[in-house]
Amino acid sequence: MNILVILAVVVVMFGLRFLKPNALAWAAIWWIGVYLVFRYGVDPPMPTSILGMFMFIISLVLVAYVTAANDRIREVADTLIAFFVNPEYKVALGLTLVLLPLLVAFQVYSGMSGQPQAPLLARTIHPPPPGSISYQGKQIDLLTVHNPFRGLEQSDPTVFEAHVAGGRAVYYQNCVYCHGDNMEGDGFFAHGFNPIPANFQDPTTIAMLQESYLFWRIAKGAPGLPSESTPWLSAMPAWETFLSEEEIWEVILFIYDYTEQRPRVSEEVH
Amino acid sequence: MTTISVSAMTKKLVSAMTTLSVSAMILASTSMFVLVETVSAQNVDLGTEAQREAGRQIYELKCAHCHASDGAGDPVMSTLLRPAPRDFTASTFKFRTTASGELPSDEDIKQSIRNGMPYTAMPPWPSLSEKEVTNLMYFIKTFSTDFAGVFGEVVPLEMPDPPGMSDESITRGREVYVENQCADCHGDQGRGDGKSAPTLEDSWNYPIRAADLTKRWAFRGGSSRSDIFRTFTTGLDGSPMPSFDIQPEEDQWNLVDYVYSLSRDNAGYGTVVTAHTVSDPIDLSAGAASFDGIKPVLFPIVGQIIEPGRAFFPGVNAVEVRALVSPSTVSFMLQWNDMSADRAGKTGPSLPAPDREAEPDTSITYADAVAIQFPTDVSAGAEQPYFIFGDRKLSADIWFADLATSSATHYVGSGADRIEVSGPDLAMSATFDAGQWTVIFSRARTEENHAAFKEGTFVPIAFSVWDGFSRERGSRRGLTTWYYLYVDVAEKPSPVLPMMAWGFATLLLGLGTTFLVRRKFGNTESDRG
Amino acid sequence: MNTGVKIFLFVLAILAFYSYVGQMVPQKITYPPETAELAADMTTEELAVAGAEIVAGKGTCLGCHTIGSSDASLRFPDLGNIGAVAGSRIDGMSEIEYLAESLYDPDSYIVDRFLPGMPAIGKPPIGLTDDEILAVMAYLQSLGGTSTVTLATTHSFTGQGASGSDGAGATPSGGAAVALGAGLDGPGVFAAFLCGTCHTIDKPDRLVGPSLFDVGSRLSKAEIYEAVMDPDATLAEGYPGGVMPATLGASGFFQKVSPEEIRALVDYLASHTGE
Amino acid sequence: MKDLRLIKDYRQKPLPALLPVAIAILVTAFIAALVALPAAAIPQDAVANPEYRAFPVIGSRVAIWVVAQLHLMFAAFVLAVPMFAVIIEIIGMVTKDKRYDALAHEFTKLLSVSFSLTATLGALMVVMLVVLYPGVTQYMVSIFSWSFFPYILLFFLEAVFLYSYYYGWGKFSPKVHLSLGIALNIVGTAIMFIANAWLTFMNTPNGISETGALLSMADAMNNFIWMPINIHRMIANVAFGGSIAAAYGAYKYLGAKTQEEKAHYDWMGYVGNFISISALLPLPFAGYWLGKEIYAYSQSLGITLMGGTFSWLFIIQAVLIGNLFLAANYYLWVSMERIEGAERFRKFIKYLLASIAITYLVWATPHSLVATVEEARKMGGAHHPMLGVLGVMSAKNTAVNILILTTYISFLLYRRGNKEPTVSWVKAGNFAQLAIFIGAVAIVIFLGIFGYFVEAKVRIALSVPQVAVVLFTMISVTIIDIYLYRGARSRGKIKWGEMPARAQYVLFFIAVTFAWTMGLMGYVRAGMRQHWHVFGVMADTSPDAFTPTLGFASNVISVTVLIFFSFIAVVFWLTGLAGKKDWEPKEGALIPDGEHADEEVVR
Structure with a gap:
C-alpha cells in the first residue's frame, strides 16, 4: 500500500465535488483516479495483466453509471456533440485530432523499440496430484494415505512431540535453505529461484491441502509435477532420494506445527 | 565521570x-x-527473569537449531553453514557500535536479530515484535557471564553523521585503502581476492572470506555508509577484520566513500540477457574488448541441494553475463569474482562429489569451471528441461569451460547422472584479472544441432559456476535456474512505417467521426451554441 | 439498420468478447499421463529405460534384489552385473533364454548360495505382460552388458505372461489382483498375497524369510500382528530389514487387506505351533 | 420519432412463396451429398468393432460437444419455462389479474417448437454417441441398462402434458389446467434427474467394482454429485429460461408498433429478467455445494477443478457472473427511470455501483497471477501479498454474498419506486431493515476475514453461516417490506413501454451471457474428468484424450451459443407467426410485395 498516492487521489477527488464536473468529465476523472490508485497505490505493484483486467471492469462500471440515467446519458451525448460541433471548441478539437494520432504513433514507436520482456509465466501452482505414486519402489495411494503420526497428536502427545522434533531436524538440514527460518519462502537461496519457494505461513498454501498432497510434492518435487505445470521452474527437489518415508511425514508434522496451520482433512460427506 | x-x-x-x-x-x-576492576556493574541491564524466560522460549523455537540450546552453535549445523552460527558463549560479536573487544550494546544485539545478515543463514526477523526481540536479547546475554560483570556495562562509540561524498574523497579514499593495506585481504579492486584471503580463519578456526567490496548489498553488517564506517572503526570481533583508527578523521570517511563507490546500491539481478547483433564473427582473441559497450546482466548464483554433492554454500554468489550474435556465431562473456584462480586440478560436470567432506583429501585439488546451459531443443516451447542438467524427457546442452586446461567441452545432459560429451564444437578463452574471471564462449550458429538462436526469440538459459577453492566439482556447485536469452533482431524493422500507419488511421478515424457528428448534429448544435 | 441485424451484430460482439477473454487467460493443454505402454517401434535403449521403471515400480523387483551392492549378507542375487554373466550361467543357454527362464520360471535354476523363493513375475500378483518382461530383460542386459532385446524378440516362454494391458488404467498399476475387501480367510490371505513365496508354513525350512512353521509358539498373537503390519518393528535375527515392508507394500497389501482378514491371518498363523 | 416509419418491420415482410420449398430442396441435397461423399470424406473403419470413429473435419469431440451443449440448452429452456409459467399462472389465479394468465400463456408459446428441437438434438446426440463413441456408449448402457426405458416413457408423458398444457389453455377449468402444468413439471424434472445420473456417473462413478463392473445401479445413479447437479441445474435452468424469455420480450418490444404492445413486452421482459435474476441469487450456493462434493469424492478431481488449469476458467466465469450482476442491476436502474417518484432513489445508485465494482474486482482476482519475471520478483512470488489474499475462497464467498445483497437492494428500491408507505411505523420499519442490512454485511465480512485464521475444514464450513445470514436478510427484509408497503400511497405510475432501447439490449446481453456461462460450466464439468470417460474407471484412449486450452474451449462455446441463438431466432420467429393475422389475398396482386405490406400496416 502506498498511502501517499491513495491519499492524494482521495483528496483530489474530494476537491472535485465542489467543481461539479459534468457526467463525462466525472467518469473520466474517476477512471484516471482509480487507475492511479491501482497503478501506483499498491505496493508491490500489481502485474499489468491484472491491472488491465481491473481497469476493464472499472470502465464497464463507469459506462454503466453514465448510461443508467436518461438525463446523464443525454448530458454526455450533448457534451460530446458540442465538442465536435461547437465553434468554441474548435481549437481543442483540432488539438485532439492532431495530438491523438501523435500519441498513438508514439505508443507504436515505444512498443517497437522497447526492451524485450521475458515471456509471461503462468504455471499451475497447485496441480492435481496423481492417484498414486511409487515411493522407493513402494506404491502409495495418495487418495487414502494418511500421516501415520497424525493420530498420535490425540492419543500420545509425547511421542507426537518426538516426531515433530524429528521433523524439525529434517527441516533445518534440508528445507530451510529455500523455505526459510520463518517458513515464509524466504530462505537465503530463495532469491535465486523463480518462482520463489512456497510460503507456508500463507493460509492459502499448506492449510488448503491434505497431508498426502504435501507428501507427494516433497517426495516427487519439481520433476514429479504433471505436464500441466510446465514450465517446470520449480526448484523443489525430489526428496525421495534423501529422506525416508518416515522423515517426510515427520517434516510435514513439523511444518504444520511451526506455522500453526492445520492440514485439510477430507470431509466425510454423502 | x-x-x-x-x-x-x-x-x-x-x-x-x-x-x-x-x-x-x-x-x-x-x-x-585490572584497570576497570573497581568500576561497579550496577548499571548493567539484564532484564527480568520473566523477560529472559520469554526470550528463552523464542530462542528454543527459532534460534536453537543453529545456535544450539546452550548457545554454543550446533556442531552439526556449523559444518553446513558458512559463516558458522555465532557461538554466544564466547561473548564475541561482530557487529557492534562499541570498541573492538568489547561487548555489544543491547541495541547492537537487537539490530543483528532484526536485520539478520544478508547472504548468510541468519535471516532478518521482521516477524518478531520489539518486545520479543528485547526478551531474546536478554536471554542471549545469559550465555556469557561477561554480560553480568563489569564488561556488561558498555559505552557505544559515537557514530558521527556521514559528511558529503565527492570525487575527491573517493580518490583520497583509494589512497587510504592502499596505505592501510586493505588490499592484502580485500584485493586491489576490492573483490575479496587479497593475497592472504585464502588463508583467513575466524577465531574458531573455520575458514572465512574477506568481504567482496564490489557487492555492497551482500555486506553482513549493512550497506549504508554509516555501516561501513562502523565496521572498520570497531572491527569484526571473532573474524580477522581488525578495527582501524585512521587519522586524520576525514580519511575515515574518505575510505568509506571509496568502498562505497566500488558497487552500486543493489544487486539489480536481471532476468533477460540480450544477445546483441554484430555483423562479423566474434574474434575470441580480442577478448573482453569485443563486448565493450554492452550492459552486463547480473544473475544470482545459489547452492544446489538436490543432487549428491550438495553445495550448501557455493563459493560464488553471482555471475555477470553479456552476449553477442553474428550471422555465423554466438558468443557469451561471463564474469564473476573469485578469491583465487584455481587453475590446477580436476573438474567436470559429472565428477562425483560427496555430500560432506569431513576430512577432505587435500592432495587432490579442483579447478574453477563455469557452464552455460540451454535446452537442447529450444523449440520445445514453454516446456523446459529440469534446470539441473536436464531430465530424461528433455535434455539440456551444457557448454562447459574447464579453467585448468582452458578448454571448452559441449555436453548433453539428460539428468545430473547422465551427462555425455556431445562435441568439441565450442571455442573459449579465459582470463583472470584482479580477482575476476572473464570467460568467453563462442559457438557456430547452426540449425542442425539446435544452436541456431533464431532472431527475436527467447531462449531459456542457465548458469553454473564451480569454485575450485571450495572443492566444488560435479554436482557440488553454484547454479541458477532458467532465465532467458533474448536474441536481438539484426535489422530491426523501422518503426516509422507502422507509426505513420497507426497515426494516420487514428487521424482518419478522428476526422471521420467529426465529419459524421457534424453532418448529423451540426445544424441543431450551432443553433444551440 | 434492421433491428434483427442489430441484435445479431450485438450478440456476435458479446460472443467475440467472451472468446477474447478466453484467449487472455493462460493457455494450457493437459495431456493424459504417459502410460507405460510399450510401443512396437521402441529401440532397445528406450525399452531398457522402460524396463528400469518396471523394475523399480510395477515389477517390485527392488523389494528383494539390489543393483550394484556388494553386501555379503544379501538374500537375493545382486543384479548389478547380470548383463555380463547371464549368458554364461547355464551352458548352452543363450543370454536371452536364461533371463527369460529366470523371470518366467525362477525356481528352475538357483544361483549358488541363494534360496528359491522368487515368484514368477509373469503371473499375478505382479503379472507383467510378455512385452513388459521383454523390457525388464532389456534393462537387465544393460546392467553390465549390452541390450539386444526388442519387442520383436521371441524366446521359449513367449506367450506365458499376463494377458495384455489394454484396459490401461482399468487395472490398478502394480499390486496383487486381489479385490478390496474380498473377505478371505486366513489361508486365503496367505495364498492371495503370496506369503508362501518367502515363508514356509508347513515345514521348518528357511526361504527368504523365517519359517512360520512354529510361529504360533514363538510369538503371541499381538506380536504376529505387529510382525505383519509393521514388519521391521522387531526383526528376526539374521534377517535384514526393509524387505518385507517393501514387498508387502508393493503388492498393495496394506491398502487392500481388511481388518477382518488380518485377524483371520493372525489366527491362522498363530495356529502353527510347530507340532 | 420522425423515422419510426423507416423502421422496416421484418415480421411483416411476407416470405416468397417458394422459399420453403427451395430451402427444403437445398438442405436435402446438401445432406444427401454429405452422405454420398463419405467414401472420400469419412475414413472407413479398419476394424470391425472400433472403440472410436472420427468425425470429419472438426473431430468427434467437438462434434459431440456442440450437439450435447445445444441439446442441454434447449432442454434447460424447455424444463424451465413450464416452471415459471405455472408459477405465473398461480399468481394470476390468486390475484385474479388476467395479465398474468396471458403472460404465462405467452411464455408457453415458446415451448412447443423448443420441445421438438430438444428432442431432435437429443436424438442426434444419441446417434452420434453410438457412432462416434461405441465403446463408452456400450459401457454406459451396460451400467444404466434399464434406466433408459423409464426415461423414454417419461418423454412420452412429457409430450402429452406439454401439448395439453399449451393447447388446453383456457379450455379446461383453471384447476385442471394448473394440475396439468404441475404434472408437466414433475415429469420434466424426473427426466432431468435420470439423465443427470448418467453424466454425473461419468464424473464420480459409484456402485461399481474396481474393474468397473456394476454392483448396484441404485448406487451408480445416486453418486456423489448427482443431487448437487440436480439442484444446481434446476435452479440454473430457471435462471437461463427466464433470461431467454426476457430476451423474447426484448425482441418483441424492439419490434413493437403500438404503445400497448410496448407496454406488454416491456413488462414481459421485466418479469423474465426478474425470474432469471431471482434464480441467479441462490445459484452460487448450489455451486459451492457441488464443488464441495467433488472435492469430497476425490482430492485429485477437486484440485483439477479449483486449483489446477481450470482455476483460470473460474476467472472467466467470474467475469461472466460479474457482468450478469452488473447488467441485472443496470436494467433495474434504467427501469426506475420510467417510474414516477423513483428519482429520489437515484442518488443511491452510485453507492450500489461502487459496491458492485469492488465485489466484482474481488470476485475476478485470480489467486496466482500471470506476471513477468520482474513483476513476480517485485511481488515476491506468484502470489501478490495483497491481491493473493483476495484470490482465495473466503474473499470470493464474501464478495459474492455482498454482490447478492447489493442486487437485492436494487430490487428493493425498484419495488418501492412509486410507492409511499402510509403505515404509522415507517421509521421503525426502515430502521429495522437498515439494521438488518448493516448487521448482515458486518457478519458476512467478519466471517470472511475470520476465514483466514482457521483451518480449511472450518473455513469451508463458514460459507454456510454466510449464506444463512444473506438468506435471512433477504427473507426478513422482504417480509418487513411487504407489511411496510401494504396500502402504500402511489407517487406516480409506472410508465410501462417507455424503456430505452439500450435496456432491451441489456436483456439480450444477459441471455447471451447466461448461455455462455452454461456452455462454460458444461465444459468444466466434462473437462475435469481429464483423460477419462468415466473418471478413474474407463480411460479415454481417443485422440482427443487431452484437455484442450481454455481459448479453444471459449471458441467452441461461442460458436455453440451462436448456433443456439440462431435456433432461438427461428423459435421466436415461428412463435411470432402465431400472433399474426391470417393471410388474405389482396386485390390485384397474388403476393403483396414488401413496400405494400409496410404501408398496409402503417395505414
Missing part, C-alpha cells in the same frame, strides 16, 4: 590494539580488566 574515563581509556587501548596480535589482544583485555 567514571564512565567517561573508562571509555577514553578503552579508546586508547583500541588504537594500540590495531597493531597487536590476538594474544596481545587478550593481554590488553586482561590489563583493561
Whole structure:
C-alpha cells in the first residue's frame, strides 16, 4: 500500500465535488483516479495483466453509471456533440485530432523499440496430484494415505512431540535453505529461484491441502509435477532420494506445527 | 565521570590494539580488566527473569537449531553453514557500535536479530515484535557471564553523521585503502581476492572470506555508509577484520566513500540477457574488448541441494553475463569474482562429489569451471528441461569451460547422472584479472544441432559456476535456474512505417467521426451554441 | 439498420468478447499421463529405460534384489552385473533364454548360495505382460552388458505372461489382483498375497524369510500382528530389514487387506505351533 | 420519432412463396451429398468393432460437444419455462389479474417448437454417441441398462402434458389446467434427474467394482454429485429460461408498433429478467455445494477443478457472473427511470455501483497471477501479498454474498419506486431493515476475514453461516417490506413501454451471457474428468484424450451459443407467426410485395 498516492487521489477527488464536473468529465476523472490508485497505490505493484483486467471492469462500471440515467446519458451525448460541433471548441478539437494520432504513433514507436520482456509465466501452482505414486519402489495411494503420526497428536502427545522434533531436524538440514527460518519462502537461496519457494505461513498454501498432497510434492518435487505445470521452474527437489518415508511425514508434522496451520482433512460427506 | 574515563581509556587501548596480535589482544583485555576492576556493574541491564524466560522460549523455537540450546552453535549445523552460527558463549560479536573487544550494546544485539545478515543463514526477523526481540536479547546475554560483570556495562562509540561524498574523497579514499593495506585481504579492486584471503580463519578456526567490496548489498553488517564506517572503526570481533583508527578523521570517511563507490546500491539481478547483433564473427582473441559497450546482466548464483554433492554454500554468489550474435556465431562473456584462480586440478560436470567432506583429501585439488546451459531443443516451447542438467524427457546442452586446461567441452545432459560429451564444437578463452574471471564462449550458429538462436526469440538459459577453492566439482556447485536469452533482431524493422500507419488511421478515424457528428448534429448544435 | 441485424451484430460482439477473454487467460493443454505402454517401434535403449521403471515400480523387483551392492549378507542375487554373466550361467543357454527362464520360471535354476523363493513375475500378483518382461530383460542386459532385446524378440516362454494391458488404467498399476475387501480367510490371505513365496508354513525350512512353521509358539498373537503390519518393528535375527515392508507394500497389501482378514491371518498363523 | 416509419418491420415482410420449398430442396441435397461423399470424406473403419470413429473435419469431440451443449440448452429452456409459467399462472389465479394468465400463456408459446428441437438434438446426440463413441456408449448402457426405458416413457408423458398444457389453455377449468402444468413439471424434472445420473456417473462413478463392473445401479445413479447437479441445474435452468424469455420480450418490444404492445413486452421482459435474476441469487450456493462434493469424492478431481488449469476458467466465469450482476442491476436502474417518484432513489445508485465494482474486482482476482519475471520478483512470488489474499475462497464467498445483497437492494428500491408507505411505523420499519442490512454485511465480512485464521475444514464450513445470514436478510427484509408497503400511497405510475432501447439490449446481453456461462460450466464439468470417460474407471484412449486450452474451449462455446441463438431466432420467429393475422389475398396482386405490406400496416 502506498498511502501517499491513495491519499492524494482521495483528496483530489474530494476537491472535485465542489467543481461539479459534468457526467463525462466525472467518469473520466474517476477512471484516471482509480487507475492511479491501482497503478501506483499498491505496493508491490500489481502485474499489468491484472491491472488491465481491473481497469476493464472499472470502465464497464463507469459506462454503466453514465448510461443508467436518461438525463446523464443525454448530458454526455450533448457534451460530446458540442465538442465536435461547437465553434468554441474548435481549437481543442483540432488539438485532439492532431495530438491523438501523435500519441498513438508514439505508443507504436515505444512498443517497437522497447526492451524485450521475458515471456509471461503462468504455471499451475497447485496441480492435481496423481492417484498414486511409487515411493522407493513402494506404491502409495495418495487418495487414502494418511500421516501415520497424525493420530498420535490425540492419543500420545509425547511421542507426537518426538516426531515433530524429528521433523524439525529434517527441516533445518534440508528445507530451510529455500523455505526459510520463518517458513515464509524466504530462505537465503530463495532469491535465486523463480518462482520463489512456497510460503507456508500463507493460509492459502499448506492449510488448503491434505497431508498426502504435501507428501507427494516433497517426495516427487519439481520433476514429479504433471505436464500441466510446465514450465517446470520449480526448484523443489525430489526428496525421495534423501529422506525416508518416515522423515517426510515427520517434516510435514513439523511444518504444520511451526506455522500453526492445520492440514485439510477430507470431509466425510454423502 | 567514571564512565567517561573508562571509555577514553578503552579508546586508547583500541588504537594500540590495531597493531597487536590476538594474544596481545587478550593481554590488553586482561590489563583493561585490572584497570576497570573497581568500576561497579550496577548499571548493567539484564532484564527480568520473566523477560529472559520469554526470550528463552523464542530462542528454543527459532534460534536453537543453529545456535544450539546452550548457545554454543550446533556442531552439526556449523559444518553446513558458512559463516558458522555465532557461538554466544564466547561473548564475541561482530557487529557492534562499541570498541573492538568489547561487548555489544543491547541495541547492537537487537539490530543483528532484526536485520539478520544478508547472504548468510541468519535471516532478518521482521516477524518478531520489539518486545520479543528485547526478551531474546536478554536471554542471549545469559550465555556469557561477561554480560553480568563489569564488561556488561558498555559505552557505544559515537557514530558521527556521514559528511558529503565527492570525487575527491573517493580518490583520497583509494589512497587510504592502499596505505592501510586493505588490499592484502580485500584485493586491489576490492573483490575479496587479497593475497592472504585464502588463508583467513575466524577465531574458531573455520575458514572465512574477506568481504567482496564490489557487492555492497551482500555486506553482513549493512550497506549504508554509516555501516561501513562502523565496521572498520570497531572491527569484526571473532573474524580477522581488525578495527582501524585512521587519522586524520576525514580519511575515515574518505575510505568509506571509496568502498562505497566500488558497487552500486543493489544487486539489480536481471532476468533477460540480450544477445546483441554484430555483423562479423566474434574474434575470441580480442577478448573482453569485443563486448565493450554492452550492459552486463547480473544473475544470482545459489547452492544446489538436490543432487549428491550438495553445495550448501557455493563459493560464488553471482555471475555477470553479456552476449553477442553474428550471422555465423554466438558468443557469451561471463564474469564473476573469485578469491583465487584455481587453475590446477580436476573438474567436470559429472565428477562425483560427496555430500560432506569431513576430512577432505587435500592432495587432490579442483579447478574453477563455469557452464552455460540451454535446452537442447529450444523449440520445445514453454516446456523446459529440469534446470539441473536436464531430465530424461528433455535434455539440456551444457557448454562447459574447464579453467585448468582452458578448454571448452559441449555436453548433453539428460539428468545430473547422465551427462555425455556431445562435441568439441565450442571455442573459449579465459582470463583472470584482479580477482575476476572473464570467460568467453563462442559457438557456430547452426540449425542442425539446435544452436541456431533464431532472431527475436527467447531462449531459456542457465548458469553454473564451480569454485575450485571450495572443492566444488560435479554436482557440488553454484547454479541458477532458467532465465532467458533474448536474441536481438539484426535489422530491426523501422518503426516509422507502422507509426505513420497507426497515426494516420487514428487521424482518419478522428476526422471521420467529426465529419459524421457534424453532418448529423451540426445544424441543431450551432443553433444551440 | 434492421433491428434483427442489430441484435445479431450485438450478440456476435458479446460472443467475440467472451472468446477474447478466453484467449487472455493462460493457455494450457493437459495431456493424459504417459502410460507405460510399450510401443512396437521402441529401440532397445528406450525399452531398457522402460524396463528400469518396471523394475523399480510395477515389477517390485527392488523389494528383494539390489543393483550394484556388494553386501555379503544379501538374500537375493545382486543384479548389478547380470548383463555380463547371464549368458554364461547355464551352458548352452543363450543370454536371452536364461533371463527369460529366470523371470518366467525362477525356481528352475538357483544361483549358488541363494534360496528359491522368487515368484514368477509373469503371473499375478505382479503379472507383467510378455512385452513388459521383454523390457525388464532389456534393462537387465544393460546392467553390465549390452541390450539386444526388442519387442520383436521371441524366446521359449513367449506367450506365458499376463494377458495384455489394454484396459490401461482399468487395472490398478502394480499390486496383487486381489479385490478390496474380498473377505478371505486366513489361508486365503496367505495364498492371495503370496506369503508362501518367502515363508514356509508347513515345514521348518528357511526361504527368504523365517519359517512360520512354529510361529504360533514363538510369538503371541499381538506380536504376529505387529510382525505383519509393521514388519521391521522387531526383526528376526539374521534377517535384514526393509524387505518385507517393501514387498508387502508393493503388492498393495496394506491398502487392500481388511481388518477382518488380518485377524483371520493372525489366527491362522498363530495356529502353527510347530507340532 | 420522425423515422419510426423507416423502421422496416421484418415480421411483416411476407416470405416468397417458394422459399420453403427451395430451402427444403437445398438442405436435402446438401445432406444427401454429405452422405454420398463419405467414401472420400469419412475414413472407413479398419476394424470391425472400433472403440472410436472420427468425425470429419472438426473431430468427434467437438462434434459431440456442440450437439450435447445445444441439446442441454434447449432442454434447460424447455424444463424451465413450464416452471415459471405455472408459477405465473398461480399468481394470476390468486390475484385474479388476467395479465398474468396471458403472460404465462405467452411464455408457453415458446415451448412447443423448443420441445421438438430438444428432442431432435437429443436424438442426434444419441446417434452420434453410438457412432462416434461405441465403446463408452456400450459401457454406459451396460451400467444404466434399464434406466433408459423409464426415461423414454417419461418423454412420452412429457409430450402429452406439454401439448395439453399449451393447447388446453383456457379450455379446461383453471384447476385442471394448473394440475396439468404441475404434472408437466414433475415429469420434466424426473427426466432431468435420470439423465443427470448418467453424466454425473461419468464424473464420480459409484456402485461399481474396481474393474468397473456394476454392483448396484441404485448406487451408480445416486453418486456423489448427482443431487448437487440436480439442484444446481434446476435452479440454473430457471435462471437461463427466464433470461431467454426476457430476451423474447426484448425482441418483441424492439419490434413493437403500438404503445400497448410496448407496454406488454416491456413488462414481459421485466418479469423474465426478474425470474432469471431471482434464480441467479441462490445459484452460487448450489455451486459451492457441488464443488464441495467433488472435492469430497476425490482430492485429485477437486484440485483439477479449483486449483489446477481450470482455476483460470473460474476467472472467466467470474467475469461472466460479474457482468450478469452488473447488467441485472443496470436494467433495474434504467427501469426506475420510467417510474414516477423513483428519482429520489437515484442518488443511491452510485453507492450500489461502487459496491458492485469492488465485489466484482474481488470476485475476478485470480489467486496466482500471470506476471513477468520482474513483476513476480517485485511481488515476491506468484502470489501478490495483497491481491493473493483476495484470490482465495473466503474473499470470493464474501464478495459474492455482498454482490447478492447489493442486487437485492436494487430490487428493493425498484419495488418501492412509486410507492409511499402510509403505515404509522415507517421509521421503525426502515430502521429495522437498515439494521438488518448493516448487521448482515458486518457478519458476512467478519466471517470472511475470520476465514483466514482457521483451518480449511472450518473455513469451508463458514460459507454456510454466510449464506444463512444473506438468506435471512433477504427473507426478513422482504417480509418487513411487504407489511411496510401494504396500502402504500402511489407517487406516480409506472410508465410501462417507455424503456430505452439500450435496456432491451441489456436483456439480450444477459441471455447471451447466461448461455455462455452454461456452455462454460458444461465444459468444466466434462473437462475435469481429464483423460477419462468415466473418471478413474474407463480411460479415454481417443485422440482427443487431452484437455484442450481454455481459448479453444471459449471458441467452441461461442460458436455453440451462436448456433443456439440462431435456433432461438427461428423459435421466436415461428412463435411470432402465431400472433399474426391470417393471410388474405389482396386485390390485384397474388403476393403483396414488401413496400405494400409496410404501408398496409402503417395505414
